[in-house]
Amino acid sequence: MKCPRCDYLDTKVMESRVSVDGRSIRRRRACLKCQHRFTTYEKEEELILQVKKKDGSFDEFSREKIIKAISMACRKRQISMDQIEAMVTAIEAQIRSEGDRMITSSKIGDLVMKKLRQTDHVAYVRFASIYKDFKDPEEFVKELKGLKTQRDLAKTPPPSLDMD
Numbered sequence: 523m524k525c526p527r528c529d530y531l532d533t534k535v536m537e538s539r540v541s542v543d544g545r546s547i548r549r550r551r552a553c554l555k556c557q558h559r560f561t562t563y564e565k566e567e568e569l570i571l572q573v574k575k576k577d578g579s580f581d582e583f584s585r586e587k588i589i590k591a592i593s594m595a596c597r598k599r600q601i602s603m604d605q606i607e608a609m610v611t612a613i614e615a616q617i618r619s620e621g622d623r624m625i626t627s628s629k630i631g632d633l634v635m636k637k638l639r640q641t642d643h644v645a646y647v648r649f650a651s652i653y654k655d656f657k658d659p660e661e662f663v664k665e666l667k668g669l670k671t672q673r674d675l676a677k678t679p680p681p682s683l684d685m686d
């Protein structure tokens with residue numbers, strides 16, 4: 523977003539607010555060079571997010587793709603489609619609140635993992651094992667240990683096995 527005063531190309535988003543109809547976003551921006559503050563109203567068609575993939579190519583942000591990936595990880599788990607949709611909505615809102623038009627696929631993956639981690643550990647591990655493409659088993663074990671520690675901190679009992 524170009525500064526209207528000095529034409530500098532980099533601005534910082536101070537505040538984002540989605541309009542009542544949800545089709546535009548009002549942003550307070552500050553120029554990183556001259557500190558000039560201005561407001562932009564961005565319409566839906568201007569809000570297309572580009573996703574930069576690992577191979578360097580770009581793709582348009584797609585809710586459906588993320589929903590599909592999460593659904594695969596959540597197969598046979600007690601997670602409803604509504605929950606998955608809510609996760610993706612929260613992820614998309616977070617990305618958009620940052621005001622960039624571009625996000626890397628790995629950042630999206632991290633956001634998904636964060637959500638799954640809070641929701642279902644099995645789905646999380648499944649997603650992580652596909653998505654993170656762990657180079658060595660050590661890395662994966664470390665990830666699992668991280669999960670365990672978190673659970674201990676939360677002082678919740680471990681999930682019961684199907685024995686009762």
Ligand SMILES: [Zn+2]
Binds near residue numbers: 530555
């Ligand atoms: Zn400026």
